[in-house]
Amino acid sequence: MSTEDAPAEAAEKGPAVATVEPGPSAVEPGSSAAAPPRIGRAGSYSKGIARRQEILDRAIEVFRRRGADGTSLRRIAEAIGISHGALLHYFSSREELLVAVYEHAEYRRDLERGDQSHVRSVDVMANAALANLEVPGLVQLYSTLVATSLEAEAGPAKEYFTTRFEQVRTDLEQRLRDDQATGLVRDDVDPARTAALIVAASDGLQIQWLLEPSIELQETLETFAVLLAP
Numbered sequence: 001m002s003t004e005d006a007p008a009e010a011a012e013k014g015p016a017v018a019t020v021e022p023g024p025s026a027v028e029p030g031s032s033a034a035a036p037p038r039i040g041r042a043g044s045y046s047k048g049i050a051r052r053q054e055i056l057d058r059a060i061e062v063f064r065r066r067g068a069d070g071t072s073l074r075r076i077a078e079a080i081g082i083s084h085g086a087l088l089h090y091f092s093s094r095e096e097l098l099v100a101v102y103e104h105a106e107y108r109r110d111l112e113r114g115d116q117s118h119v120r121s122v123d124v125m126a127n128a129a130l131a132n133l134e135v136p137g138l139v140q141l142y143s144t145l146v147a148t149s150l151e152a153e154a155g156p157a158k159e160y161f162t163t164r165f166e167q168v169r170t171d172l173e174q175r176l177r178d179d180q181a182t183g184l185v186r187d188d189v190d191p192a193r194t195a196a197l198i199v200a201a202s203d204g205l206q207i208q209w210l211l212e213p214s215i216e217l218q219e220t221l222e223t224f225a226v227l228l229a230p
Helices: 003-013 046-066 073-080 084-090 094-113 121-133 138-151 156-181 191-211 217-221 223-227
Strands: none
Touching (some): 046 094, 073 094, 094 156, 121 138, 121 156, 121 191, 121 223, 156 191
């Protein structure tokens, strides 16, 4: 047996210790090439990495059809068409899998959006929020995982979203500073506080949209362009 066959054999034998390695946020505003997702155990072999990506692609389709609520890891494995042990080889818990699915969905979305480095700071979050709405179930999954991260002292969701929020705020703050320097944003606002406010507005409006789809998400977020204009 070649060494490249090792990941597949290990996956069928049973679970391996998974790790949570949050890389750069898949929704990092302005990143021209988002880093591949790294939640869970990818393995050191090319076949193992490809298999993990395949599992996440199929899991996204399952969640689009069924949603994530009340679905056990075993039932997810059945729906994807693999053994429970094979799924545990890459993801040690349901929470870890759900975080990986969210990260992977955003990664695919950002690849489709392409380079966002030219986008104004006030448009970044509006564009990201609208892109989220185009992926069925992504906003619901995001809200569920953020709630999970608040309920636990530690865990995959807590670690991932703590890092993600910090990265998104930092990137948006820098964009605001750059736009202030070029005269696109008024210079009497604090970039760090404004970045946190825009992120909060984006998340809050997406939750409102879940409850009432008639909410004008894009138009409401674009109000920041008016408020921050010089």
